[in-house]
Amino acid sequence: MGGLEIGLLSVGLIVLLIYSGMHVAVALSLVSFLSVTLQRGDPELAIRLLTLAAADGVADQTFAVIPLFVLMGMIMSASDVGRDAYDVGDHFLRRLRGGLGLATVGSNAVFAAVTGVSIASAAIFTRVAVPEMLRLGYSPRFAVGTVAGSSVLGMLIPPSILLIIFAILTEQSIGMMFFAGIGPGIILSSVYCLGIIAMAYLVPSFVYDRSGRFAEPGAAEVKVDRSPAEIAAKSLPILFLITILLGGIYGGIFTPTEAGAVGSLSALILAFARRKLTLARFWDVLKETGHLTASVCFLVIAATMYTRSLGLAGVPVEIGTLMQTATESFLLVVLIYILVILFLGTIIDSVSIILIMVPLFLPVVQGFGADPIWFGIITVIAVEVGLLTPPLGMACFVIKGCLDDKRITLGDVFWGAVPFALMMVFVLALLTAFPDLVYIDRWFGGR
Structure with missing residues (x-):
């Protein structure tokens, strides 16, 4: 054989x-x-x-980065940072058409920059954003779909657990993978925002609840005005952590592993200083971190x-030879790879897809001269589409599990996520056609 x-x-x-x-x-x-x-x-x-x-x-000590970033994300999740990020976004965007959807995307993008865990984002913003959107007259499908779609930003915007796993698996620089995730994260967030605005104007029946079954009477006229001091108090901890993490890594002050340790300690100090984390809840955070870390390391x-x-x-050599014999089109090879990942995303989880498919295809794309960093970003985006598609759709299941409103079915969650999954596919095609978009330094003429 x-x-x-x-x-x-x-x-x-x-x-x-x-x-x-x-x-x-x-x-x-x-x-x-x-x-x-x-x-x-x-x-x-x-x-x-x-x-x-x-x-x-x-x-390799590089593996220490996994539990450290997971711990930081869990602490930030337990200390209501997601709620604060949503409050800040809501303050500035509520008055726009589809504004709460934009606030949810923006808040998730910010939250992703200090956690890197999509499931945590989905759980937090289901509890925070969905009830508020329903109260103010948004449709259930749009509310849950916006949370589902924007939650995947946690696996693209650094620090991201998937980017870390890809870097370790392919022996790439974690710092370079993080840097490469910034540009696509901005692009995907922007496409989401443009898509929400377009839906609000072109398909208002999808965005707003015309029946009024979910809205609170008179809620549309309610405006929560927060003082500049309150907005600053909610923003500064998030900005502090982002500056510490990304500034430290890209400034060469410490390695990604050291950044995980510094970030975890900073998050812990902030959580206790704000009295958002009790000793009992901290013990639960440590147990959750241990369970998730053990699961990921076993998979790796x-x-x-x-x-x-x-x-x-000799499988990589055989597949590479077959691909290059069958076609000289690099784009066709990438298309096959993406289609296989999109299919697998409907039946198995994100980490598993990366661990199964990357060893098979990385040697092939490298044979065409492709950059492994670009390949990693393409892989992560394709894999994350699977969080929104049935029958697995992990983000959708988490959202349904966190919903208190029994009137919203799992089918509503999946249907609400469809536009965002399509927008992700569009961004995937864009980055495949124009690889330089992955590197944010090249946006301004750098090399």
Whole structure:
């Protein structure tokens, strides 16, 4: 059996095992073991090779960046930073048509810059933004769709857990991945805002609730005027953390791993200073961080095993040769890659898609001379579309689980997210056609 056959069989078997209910990391590990055993005919050798791969997978101190950024995000989530960001955005944008949708996107973008966890954004803004939008006469589908769509900004705007995982998996600079995420994050946020304004004018029935079933009587006339001091008090902690994190990394003051430690400590000090975090809640935050970190690291270890087994079989070389023989069009190769990711996004989670697909296709796109940093941004955006699409649609499930209003169904959440998923696909096409848009320094003529 050749390398290509082993690669195709392994991907098919992994998807089958995941569909049958097996944990992704277990499926990756099992298929890796079977693949190496099949190639070498020695189960003991397979165990030794995969054990070495597992040790190498988490031996680097760079892995410390995962729990540190997760901890920072959890602390900020528990200390109502998301609510404060929404209040600031609402203050400036409420009076525009579709203004609360714009406020939600802007607040999520700001929140993403200090957390990097999409699910946390979805949970927080479901509780904060959706009730307020319904009260002021926005339609349920638009309210939940806006939260679902803007929550994915957490995985694109740095610091982002997906960008960290991609950088570790492909041995790229985490700082460079973070820098590359800024421009596309701004572009996607801007496209969301333009889309919301367009829908408010062209399809008002989707944006506003004409029946009045969800609106609070007289609420449309209510305007909450906040003092400059209150706005400053809500803004300064967020701006402080963004400056510390991104300024420190890009200014060369500390590494991304050190930035995670500094950010976590700063977030903890702010949370306790504002009396937003009790010791009991802090213990819950630590447990949640441990659970999420263990899950991610287990996945990365399993993916390292899988990558080694594919390399041993010569799968990347076989696929690269096949692609270059079948077509000389780099765009066609990227299109195939994106379509496969969009399909997988309907059945498995974001991290798993990256860990399965990147080892297969990265050597191929590098063979065409593509920049791995650009490839990482394209991958993350394509993967994040899966957070909005059924049947998995993790962000949509989180939003439904956090809703107190039983009148809004899971179907409403998915339908509300459709325009935002389409806008993400548009941005994906834009960045594929114009790769320089990924690098924000080139927007102004830099190289």
